[in-house]
Each structure stands twice: as structure tokens, then as C-alpha cells.
Amino acid sequence: MTEKYRPTLHMTPNQGWMNDPNGLVHFNEQFHQFYQYYPDDTVWGPMHWGHKVSRDLIHWQELAPALYPDESGMCFSGSAIVDWNNVSGLFEDGRPGLLAFYTSFLQPSVILDNGESIENPIQQQSLAYSQDGNTWTKYKSGAPIIPARGNPDFRDPKVFWHQESEAWVMVVSCGQHIEFYRSRDLLEWRLVSEFGYRQGAHSKGLGSARISLSCR
Numbered sequence: 234m235t236e237k238y239r240p241t242l243h244m245t246p247n248q249g250w251m252n253d254p255n256g257l258v259h260f261n262e263q264f265h266q267f268y269q270y271y272p273d274d275t276v277w278g279p280m281h282w283g284h285k286v287s288r289d290l291i292h293w294q295e296l297a298p299a300l301y302p303d304e305s306g307m308c309f310s311g312s313a314i315v316d317w318n319n320v321s322g323l324f325e326d327g328r329p330g331l332l333a334f335y336t337s338f339l340q341p342s343v344i345l346d347n348g349e350s351i352e353n354p355i356q357q358q359s360l361a362y363s364q365d366g367n368t369w370t371k372y373k374s375g376a377p378i379i380p381a382r383g384n385p386d387f388r389d390p391k392v393f394w395h396q397e398s399e400a401w402v403m404v405v406s407c408g409q410h411i412e413f414y415r416s417r418d419l420l421e422w423r424l425v426s427e428f429g430y431r432q433g434a435h436s437k438g439l440g441s442a443r444i445s446l447s448c449r
Contacts, residue, residue, distance in 0.1 A: 305375025
């Protein structure tokens with residue numbers, strides 16, 4: 234085992250930059266913790282999902298990143314669940330597996346009519362899956378399960394089972410309001426309600442700064 238991947242008594246990676254934790258789950262007799270991660274520097278960069286595992290929540294072993302940025306975008310924050318009953322149909326022999334819901338972030342340049350070039354942030358919700366908890370595949374090569382909705386702040390999907398309605402629910406931050414989606418199979422999602430768009434006090438920003446509801 235290389236020094237980088239030796240068990241430690243901390244949740245931080247042994248090198249690079251980290252921030253938001255993403256999706257603590259228990260699967261195959263291990264706790265899996267993911268986090269926003271840039272392994273190549275000590276400042277924010279193209280976001281990966283770092284990955285550590287533990288059997289006792291004290292001693293943690295760092296694994297290779299679960300998700301890497303690619304042409305489908307950087308891998309922003311989200312959540313993870315265990316698909317115990319294989320309702321997604323993504324796992325062999327009907328066995329359970331892990332699903333990671335994350336925001337894929339793209340920032341292409343757009344040329345305006347006056348010739349000015351500006352960056353146009355695109356945030357959409359994507360899915361990755363793993364049967365063993367260690368080897369990950371992006372669903373449809375990272376294509377979104379919920380496409381961008383014209384809001385530059387559309388991120389941090391939190392997925393959970395809602396027993397009363399017998400459905401999976403996804404909560405997504407949309408700048409200054411929250412949207413709720415529902416699914417039966419964890420693949421097809423339908424917008425069902427929202428909260429905060431016309432309620433409460435909203436920040437108008439200070440200069441170029443804006444305050445967004447998010448995973449924080």
C-alpha cells in the first residue's frame with residue numbers, strides 16, 4: 234500500500250484541496266465518505282469526488298477518486314444512496330449497489346453580438362453508479378438526468394426515500410429557491426414543487442456577490 238492510501242485518523246485527503254462532504258453511506262461493511270476534491274494543488278480547481286472508507290468511522294483509508302471531471306463537466310457536490318433493491322436496474326443479478334448524484338458543471342465561452350466573449354455557467358444533475366463501491370461508471374457517460382433549467386445556480390442534489398409517498402425525492406438548490414423532484418426508478422425525475430421563490434427575504438447581492446441556497 235502506498236503512503237498516500239494508508240489508513241489515517243482524519244477525514245482529510247493526504248494531499249490537494251477538499252471542501253464539501255458528499256454522501257456518507259454504509260455499504261459492504263464499510264462507511265463510504267465522498268467529498269469535493271482537487272488532487273493536483275492546494276487551491277480550488279477542477280472538481281473530483283474524493284473517496285475514503287472506514288469500518289469504525291475513526292480510521293479512514295483513502296481510495297482513488299470516485300468521480301473525475303471530463304467533457305461532461307466538473308463533478309460538483311451531491312449525495313449518495315444505496316440502491317438496495319436495484320430499482321434503477323443498473324446492477325447485475327438484481328444485487329444492490331451505490332448511486333452517486335452530483336452536479337455536472339460546464340463553463341463554455343459564448344460570443345455575444347458585439348464580439349465580447351463571456352463564460353456561460355451550465356449546471357445540471359448527473360448520476361454515477363458502482364456495484365462494489367470502488368469502481369464507478371457515469372450513467373450515460375455523464376449525460377444529465379435533469380438538464381439545465383436556465384439558472385446558473387442549479388446544484389447540490391440531495392436524494393432520499395420518502396416513505397409516505399413511496400417515492401424517491403431529490404432536493405436541488407436553484408439560487409434563491411429550492412426545487413423538489415420525484416422518481417420511482419431513480420433515473421427519471423419529475424419536478425413536483427418548489428420552495429422560497431416568492432417567500433421570505435432574498436439577497437439582492439453586494440456588487441457582483443450573490444448569496445445562494447446550497448448544500449451549505
